[in-house]
Amino acid sequence: MTAPFTASELATLRADFPLLARTLRDGRPLVYLDSGATAQKPQVVIDAETQFYTCTNAAVHRGAHRLAEEATDAFEQAREQVAAFVGADADELVWTQSSTGALNLVAYAIGNATAGRGGAAARRFALAPGDEIVVTVAEHHANLVPWQELAARTGTALRWVDVDDTGRLRTDTLDEVVTDRTRVVAFTHVSNVTGAITPVAPFVAAARRAGALTVLDASQSVPHLPVDLHALDVDFAAFTGHKMLGPTGVGALYGRRELLTDLPPVMTGGSMVEVVTMESATYAPPPQRFEAGTQMVAQAVALGVAAQYMTGLGMDRVAAHDAHIAALLLAAVADLPGVRVIGPTDAADRLAAVSVVVDGVHAHDVGQVLDDAGVAVRVGHHCAQPLHRRFGTTATTRASASVYTTEDDVAAFAQALAGVRTFFGVEAGQ
Amino acid sequence: MTNEMEQLYQQVILDHARHPQGRADLGEADGAATAAVGHAGCTARSHQVNPTCGDEVTLEVVVDRTGTVPVVADVRWEGQGCSISQASVSVLHGLVVGADLPTVDQTAATFRSLLATKGAGLDDEAAEDLLGDANAFTGVGKFPARVKCALLGWVALTDALVRTGVRGDD
Numbered sequence: 001m002t003a004p005f006t007a008s009e010l011a012t013l014r015a016d017f018p019l020l021a022r023t024l025r026d027g028r029p030l031v032y033l034d035s036g037a038t039a040q041k042p043q044v045v046i047d048a049e050t051q052f053y054t055c056t057n058a059a060v061h062r063g064a065h066r067l068a069e070e071a072t073d074a075f076e077q078a079r080e081q082v083a084a085f086v087g088a089d090a091d092e093l094v095w096t097q098s099s100t101g102a103l104n105l106v107a108y109a110i111g112n113a114t115a116g117r118g119g120a121a122a123r124r125f126a127l128a129p130g131d132e133i134v135v136t137v138a139e140h141h142a143n144l145v146p147w148q149e150l151a152a153r154t155g156t157a158l159r160w161v162d163v164d165d166t167g168r169l170r171t172d173t174l175d176e177v178v179t180d181r182t183r184v185v186a187f188t189h190v191s192n193v194t195g196a197i198t199p200v201a202p203f204v205a206a207a208r209r210a211g212a213l214t215v216l217d218a219s220q221s222v223p224h225l226p227v228d229l230h231a232l233d234v235d236f237a238a239f240t241g242h243k244m245l246g247p248t249g250v251g252a253l254y255g256r257r258e259l260l261t262d263l264p265p266v267m268t269g270g271s272m273v274e275v276v277t278m279e280s281a282t283y284a285p286p287p288q289r290f291e292a293g294t295q296m297v298a299q300a301v302a303l304g305v306a307a308q309y310m311t312g313l314g315m316d317r318v319a320a321h322d323a324h325i326a327a328l329l330l331a332a333v334a335d336l337p338g339v340r341v342i343g344p345t346d347a348a349d350r351l352a353a354v355s356v357v358v359d360g361v362h363a364h365d366v367g368q369v370l371d372d373a374g375v376a377v378r379v380g381h382h383c384a385q386p387l388h389r390r391f392g393t394t395a396t397t398r399a400s401a402s403v404y405t406t407e408d409d410v411a412a413f414a415q416a417l418a419g420v421r422t423f424f425g426v427e428a429g430q
Numbered sequence: 431m432t433n434e435m436e437q438l439y440q441q442v443i444l445d446h447a448r449h450p451q452g453r454a455d456l457g458e459a460d461g462a463a464t465a466a467v468g469h470a471g472c473t474a475r476s477h478q479v480n481p482t483c484g485d486e487v488t489l490e491v492v493v494d495r496t497g498t499v500p501v502v503a504d505v506r507w508e509g510q511g512c513s514i515s516q517a518s519v520s521v522l523h524g525l526v527v528g529a530d531l532p533t534v535d536q537t538a539a540t541f542r543s544l545l546a547t548k549g550a551g552l553d554d555e556a557a558e559d560l561l562g563d564a565n566a567f568t569g570v571g572k573f574p575a576r577v578k579c580a581l582l583g584w585v586a587l588t589d590a591l592v593r594t595g596v597r598g599d600d
Contacts, residue, residue, distance in 0.1 A: 364483050
């Protein structure tokens, strides 16, 4: 069993994150428990963007001058770093603006294949009426709405896997939901609400039996767990930079090489073509085929640095730290009357993203009281309305951790949360 | 608890949130909004959602047009959301039921102005008299994320009044 960070390791690590040192009103220290929404950045990541603009900035994949070569090298080195970080090869990694961008890319590319684009090779992706797309109730809207749209455009049906009352996906129903009509199985690796880690293998096995593609939303897993996409054996995966200590504006789509090779483009224009005439164009091989126009070069370079930084921490240690904080968060809220966890209450196979309902107090009011104590959490539906509806609520309060989260952070959260029901005059036991 | 928090969650607001006025089971309506026109009055409904937090209010207004000036005869509402949004609809109920349309419009406009003062208040005695319990929302103006909560019911009222068709009689 790998050990979580020691107190002194954590203190050293936290010094890498300048924002954590700031204070709030009345000089209160910041207790940042909203890393599931976006993580804070270490100085090396902040510096990497500045360094790129200060020393290397030039257009990539065009121009023959020295700077253009250096910028291209930095951009492609970042691709290698980030691909290696998730167990992929560099040519299987497409830069996108975000996870949302990556998931939409796959959905729209399948739509384009269905519309006959991409030639004979792309026909393998084409959908027909009667086909089905499978998602889960636990999806973030980013891995739900693009599939609703694809289903509507292609005349296919959307089906979904439910969760049980502890927030675990009902893998026991996979054989019912995933059938020979299923063409795509899109599912989250970790729910951003429940924190539950999805057992990927049963989903991949069910999809394989059906001859369906698998699309994994790895937005919440990549920042907290060692992720090896080749070992997970999914066809596509999406993740984003800003949740893994990197910049905003950059994310990635992983696709198995032979699939990306046959997949038609979505965004078209400069840099993604080979020969262009007035009538038509031929397309570059992946990943460039999916990277039309000027790319987010400085952000990609800094994301490469973020991946290196996390590798330096050791993803096994990061995961052990996350599990430690998850257990502390669960223990802290378990003691509070009138506070109910939406998601698994055992610390196994879950991340340190703990969403709660406080009986008799709306999440927005909970968040306000926490904010007053300097504790930053997320309140609302966390872009997962169907999952909240499944648990009979519209909004929850979520505390979510990252590599820099401390035991003191959890204690501050628990203390502030304990005062919420008293403040709003909701008696214990009511 | 900081001073800002005490200003935000005035006792008046907490009381209204706990014991909301005008709250009722509205039952099913045809779609998100309906309007029914009778001889003496008209009834219309508006459903409003705050997409950032999921707060919802459905508000039904009954306007009496028998007099020279239309009068809000009744307001009933149902909703779910934070204490600010729910208390605000409750306060709205107390302010507008029985008031004529020009007074309702003036109250709504004054309430919006109050929330735009960033917590400073309007420093206007006539405005304070008009707003009554709604003066308790002065501190909400310091929290831009919560202003929408306080306005949700008022947006529903404005929309419902338009749906009654009573504006066309002005």
